[in-house]
Amino acid sequence: MSIRRPLITLLTDFGTADPYAAIVKGVILGRCPWVQIVDISHEVPPQNVRAAGHILSTSYAYFPRGSVHVAVVDPGVGSKRRILAASFRKQLFLAPDNGLLPMAFGPDGPDQVVSVENRRIFLQPVSRTFHGRDIFAPAAAHLARGRPLGSLGPVITHWTPGSLPEPCRKEPGVLVGEVITTDQFGNLVTNLSVSERATPVVLRIRGRSIRGLAESYASVRRGGLLAILGSTGRVEIAINQGSAKKVLGAREGTRVELVFRGRRGSP
Amino acid sequence: MSIRRPLITLLTDFGTADPYAAIVKGVILGRCPWVQIVDISHEVPPQNVRAAGHILSTSYAYFPRGSVHVAVVDPGVGSKRRILAASFRKQLFLAPDNGLLPMAFGPDGPDQVVSVENRRIFLQPVSRTFHGRDIFAPAAAHLARGRPLGSLGPVITHWTPGSLPEPCRKEPGVLVGEVITTDQFGNLVTNLSVSERATPVVLRIRGRSIRGLAESYASVRRGGLLAILGSTGRVEIAINQGSAKKVLGAREGTRVELVFRGRRGSP
């Protein structure tokens, strides 16, 4: 099973009730029948570019080299905003030029970025409201068939910047961050990372204090509050078999403080 | 990558929490392992045949020639209602005989229709409540394997009619239509089309007037109301980065008037 099979992922705010995501797949499969398509999510909150950037940042690295990641959260569809195609860490990306890709890439820049302008590839006529179907789908199929990035349009060196919120140091040994997303279980994912040389002793959120990091959800009693090193390397706040989101009344942007006692007194 | 790969789409009201759609896929894949299955939607409102007809009408044309479209919105499951297989514009369709396919096809009739009655193909025993699994899935796999339509049952020439609501002319230069669906973004999709030789000057809905068609969502201020030529060629009503559905209190069936000033004074 060593033959490479092209893979395209989709990340949109189209929802799953409407046929939009399926139409994108139909166009892709008409041009690249053997591609494997994986839905990352179609439930990004409508037009929430930052939420999409965060999801893509935590997902793309788990897909095989050469995957084409298509992110369509696009309040500017039909306007003069550009569409970008980028290569980054041996993967390919398509998204509107609205900061989404820089959020996903983080401080490291992409290897190459082009502005998608080769109209011969697009579905004709291009609509004003559904570039997912008319531009993103054919461009993704084009890349999945092995065509070079440069065949989509000219290389560019400037694009709309974007970044996810970074934690800051309030005082020595205290990092202040925030909840960047909540998940299906009501777990709170923060933007706080923990290095091996610094162990947090207390985490504070909405007037509650949590001591240390738990080994697993089940290492506290049912209903107990805990902090844990989440699957993305960030600190998460959870309730064993419950919803920290509900119990704490927390949401995206809620402030979180991490008090450290590192080897050298501060992180 | 020129080898044809069979493709089956699924459109149902099964929802995504229950395993029904997955069971249909299991039966299909057991009989046609290399088929590509695409979910159009499993969130058609329960037993809403018209909504399914509308979704199918806007979707099927974007799939490759020879695709098999399976639509199971079937209040009559287990009764004497027939199941239809049809060919239309080089694609294949399976649905209950309840008007769904005629709605999807519009005024142009299908090329051929058969009544699915070849029990040797069905899963045995056929249940009273899940023909998606017992009849539609094996029939779809049968067609995806390249078997002719006629092998499913006898050709028929009469079936249950169905049509989506058409706009009507109220007075010269004024078309009266309605909202036929609302989408994930709260956009209102109407049944009003705009030809090149007639440009609408005003659109009226729930006491509000909108002047002309916008070039893009972003061409009005954030929160502004607009009309736009949607991706299906129909006029849509939207709010830039907001929900027209909520703001206008509109829904399926809400009346919409389009006032034209065409080249010859009327559309």
Place this chain on the structure above:
Amino acid sequence: MSIRRPLITLLTDFGTADPYAAIVKGVILGRCPWVQIVDISHEVPPQNVRAAGHILSTSYAYFPRGSVHVAVVDPGVGSKRRILAASFRKQLFLAPDNGLLPMAFGPDGPDQVVSVENRRIFLQPVSRTFHGRDIFAPAAAHLARGRPLGSLGPVITHWTPGSLPEPCRKEPGVLVGEVITTDQFGNLVTNLSVSERATPVVLRIRGRSIRGLAESYASVRRGGLLAILGSTGRVEIAINQGSAKKVLGAREGTRVELVFRGRRGSP
């Protein structure tokens, strides 16, 4: 089309808004590019092992021989709980050792069970919160590539038991069961089965009596209450084109009585 193609199904409580299920797929496809992945459901109520066991029990048999079924509903993730891989009726299963698989298998035991402990297969480092990605995905890909069950870890003979609720006989000719799940349509699926030699005459639920089993939903008037032999061989309670769940105020666990008059006077 006789070449076997590996198939993996996924059943989780991850939801579809977060990227967790997609990340599992990315890891699988990186290791087994030609596998077909089918989502059974990602909307199991969070941490509801019994609901997952029920869904799996009604689904697996419709997938081709050799399919790998991955069920991750796992309140104990990151704790010392084991992960099981099992073979049963020519299919393969992966799930936490929390009773889920015994519920799915019912009274018949699996053919072989191993404890998944071969860390060379796992993604490194193994996180404390996302074994779906770090252990289940690579183990599933390993099995889908045709590797033997025993290569995942040692054979075991004891595991956490589990069973779905069984009906009991209250008096001769009266079976007492319960609603085990409700579906998208508001149908109530009970744990009561009907054999050919015993026909129920009356079903009682929440003070209402239903006479006999209907031939189809449409065989009673619109809005009428009915009992019917469901697609899993169990008695279901439904309302033609309505929701029995809402109308009866029933839910998982609601008591249901079935009064029989069999050939020999009792079932």
